[in-house]
Amino acid sequence: MSAHSTSPEITFHPEHTGGTKKIWKTFWLLSVITIIELGIGLSIYTIHKGAHPNATLVLMFKGVVCILTLAKAYYIVSIFMHLGDEIRNMIMTIVVPLCLFIWFIIAFLWDGTSWLNLRNTDAGSREYKKTEQVQKQQPTEKGAKD
């Protein structure tokens, strides 16, 4: 490593003087994942345009896109941000707090689903029915406010 010590606190410097091959490999990987995502996005669009959209298939495609996005996030953080080159202590001090997101996402999506259920059953007082269908008979008040 040609760079001088950045700080006396640093015990050793990871080797960075290698080629740029890894960076370009990551770039192509991210591009390919993005193109796959776009392909899936366009498939969802085509499915929606069809006469009978297959809800399960759309949901499955959306799940795949989410997983691909997490893969992209992993490569950006690990390679571009060099977190993968840091020592274990450093990785853990960043990754462990981020695990809070697991609770965060589950709790709030659960909340949204429960909210939808209350909306469609009038807080449990009637059969489950999409409110949109109810609104069509007595046209929306919302438009007037806008």
Next chain:
Amino acid sequence: MSTTAMPTNTKWWNGGRSPFNASYGKVMMWYFLMSDAFTFGAFLISYATLRFSLNDWVDPNHVFNSFPLAGSANLPLAFVSLMTFILIFSSVTMVLAVHEGHKMNRKGVEKYMILTIIGGLAFLSCQAWEWTHLLTHMHNVLVTGPQGMHIEQWNTTVSHNAFGLEADKASVLSSLSHSSPAALRDLIMEEDHSATLASLQNLSLSQLVDKVTPMINEGAVHVSTPGPISFGSYFFEITGFHGFHVFSGVIINIVMLAKTKLKHFELRGHYEMIEKAGLYWHFVDLVWVFVFLCFYLI
């Protein structure tokens, strides 16, 4: 890439050295980015909660289907892909700048910082175009007012969402005579490309209604109902907050470029500031990956 062997049996927590093997500034940059990740995460999760609570949301392919200079061509996902690739590419040039910094190559750092700044500015220009398009482009919406139903022309703002479900034909037909001539002219021109504003200008409301009625019966002309209002607020809030991060990232990168040119880092003996600015810039790219997922793909 730790080809330099890590010293074995290092007592990381015994003091005298950073337990993270990183300088104070770099560790604090990581903690800041972590807290920023929670801010963006909270925004996106609240958006998801709201979406989960509604029966219908907006079809992104319907909202984001235009491209500069492409007129009214239907090009879903095209423009946002361009924006995504611009940001990925500027991330690559940033990491190359950091790489040149490790090699103490000032000229290389300068070159890649300039490319990164250009990428950031290109992204911001794209976003400016997209916002302008949403705020100025009008859509026909079937609105229920005190006098019954009529067709209005709406742009996309924090209080107006023209991308609801499609209105049924009967409602649209009954609304025509209560609508403004301007809205009817727009409906006609949407289907009949030979019609011009000038040729329709002299027609009375009832003549316009006669002209547009068969188009609606054939299903050639579509009118939507108002969509969930929160769409605009969430879209402008989250992309605006992200765009502000890009903007501040560009400013930081410009400062870093100036400091590189003034040889500040060369005299200091290391380019760690470029590394820290790079962390911020990559984070901006990382957030965009999730914004792209939540607003445009699903």
